[in-house]
Each structure stands twice: as structure tokens, then as C-alpha cells.
Amino acid sequence: MTRLAIIDYGSGNVRSVQRALEAAANHHEIRLDIVLTDEPARIRQADRIVLPGVGHFADCAAGLASRPGVTEALTETVFRSKRPFLGICVGMQLMATVGREDVETRGLGWIPGTVERITPTPPLPVPHMGWNVLTDMSDHPCLNGLGPEPHVYFVHSYALKAERRDHVAARCDYGGKFTAAVARDNLFGTQFHPEKSQVAGQTLLANFLRWKP
Numbered sequence: 001m002t003r004l005a006i007i008d009y010g011s012g013n014v015r016s017v018q019r020a021l022e023a024a025a026n027h028h029e030i031r032l033d034i035v036l037t038d039e040p041a042r043i044r045q046a047d048r049i050v051l052p053g054v055g056h057f058a059d060c061a062a063g064l065a066s067r068p069g070v071t072e073a074l075t076e077t078v079f080r081s082k083r084p085f086l087g088i089c090v091g092m093q094l095m096a097t098v099g100r101e102d103v104e105t106r107g108l109g110w111i112p113g114t115v116e117r118i119t120p121t122p123p124l125p126v127p128h129m130g131w132n133v134l135t136d137m138s139d140h141p142c143l144n145g146l147g148p149e150p151h152v153y154f155v156h157s158y159a160l161k162a163e164r165r166d167h168v169a170a171r172c173d174y175g176g177k178f179t180a181a182v183a184r185d186n187l188f189g190t191q192f193h194p195e196k197s198q199v200a201g202q203t204l205l206a207n208f209l210r211w212k213p
Contacts, residue, residue: 001031053092133149
């Protein structure tokens with residue numbers, strides 16, 4: 001049985017993420033025990049961790065920091081114990097060094113880089129909302145079986161600019177390319193929403209549940 005902790009810190013569609021993970025586990029016959037939590041002890045006990053997030057970077061960072069001991073438990077469990085970690089949307093952005101949405105806010109610093117507003121050329125509506133295609137995909141295990149041009153669902157105005165190209169697992173084009181997924185060691189993150197991305201999203205979530213970094 002895989003124990004999975006979804007970090008519930010007041011920012012993120014945690015129930016949708018939970019239902020999507022349960023569906024992926026059932027379809028692929030993966031035994032899964034999910035807990036929604038902001039308790040450090042439960043985070044440390046988890047085999048895998050998911051950090052969702054929607055909304056404003058600074059608000060999400062503040063929500064995470066307001067939970068006593070959660071950031072420390074995440075850092076210990078992810079970096080010291082090397083448990084597989086998935087960040088979704090702002091949960092992925094929080095992996096960066098700093099976010100620059102209205103104000104400059106420190107992130108977790110796990111993926112060196114900054115979170116900047118997207119500026120499509122030619123001008124396109126921002127936020128970038130709806131289905132788009134992943135490009136420049138790496139051979140990361142979490143991306144296995146998605147096909148050459150998988151369509152996934154985005155809702156965002158900001159994107160992570162990674163300092164290192166090898167931390168970028170996939171990109172997307174919306175009036176210019178931006179980072180759609182990041183990877184480093186036991187870390188993986190998506191700017192898009194796997195829980196809203198139908199078959200591609202279910203495949204990615206199942207890949208994450210089986211991933212052995």
C-alpha cells in the first residue's frame with residue numbers, strides 16, 4: 001500500500017486532485033492510501049507527496065508558511081528521505097527560488113529559477129486558459145506513454161523560468177515557449193493540471209504513483 005500525502009494548506013483544489021489520483025490508482029490497480037494533511041508527522045510518514053496550488057504565488061507561499069512545521073517536514077521528507085514529490089500549478093511554481101507575482105516572494109528553492117508573468121508574442125489573452133500541447137518532452141518516467149503531442153489543460157498567468165535547461169521536462173507554446181513541467185532527482189512538477197487533463201493527466205498521475213527515482 002502506497003501512502004500518499006496531499007498537502008492541504010488552504011490553496012488548491014485538493015479534492016479534485018484526490019479524486020484524480022484515486023481514479024488513476026484504481027484504473028492501474030495501484031493500492032493507494034491518500035491523506036489530505038497539513039500535519040508534519042503525517043507528511044514524514046508518507047511514501048509520496050503531492051503539493052497542489054491555485055491562485056496567487058504570494059498567497060500560496062503564505063498559506064504554506066502559516067502551517068507550523070510543514071515547510072520543514074517537506075524539506076526533510078523530500079530532500080533527506082528522497083520521497084517522490086509532485087507539484088501542480090502553483091505547487092510547481094513554489095518549487096522555484098522566487099516568485100515575482102506583484103511582489104517578490106521566496107519559494108522553496110528546490111528548482112533554481114524565478115516565476116515570471118508570461119508575455120505572449122503576438123499578444124494573446126492572459127491568463128493562458130484551456131487545452132494546449134506539450135512540446136520538447138524529456139524521457140522522464142512521469143511522461144511515459146503520453147504520446148508525441150499530448151494535450152493538457154492550463155490555467156495560469158505566470159510560469160517558472162528554470163536556470164538549468166536539464167530541469168525542464170517539457171515546454172508549451174503560447175505566443176512563445178514556457179516551462180510546462182520540471183524535474184530534478186525525486187521532484188516532478190507540472191504547470192498544467194493533470195486532474196483536468198483527462199487521459200494524458202491520468203497517465204501522468206499513474207506514472208507518478210509507480211515512479212521509483
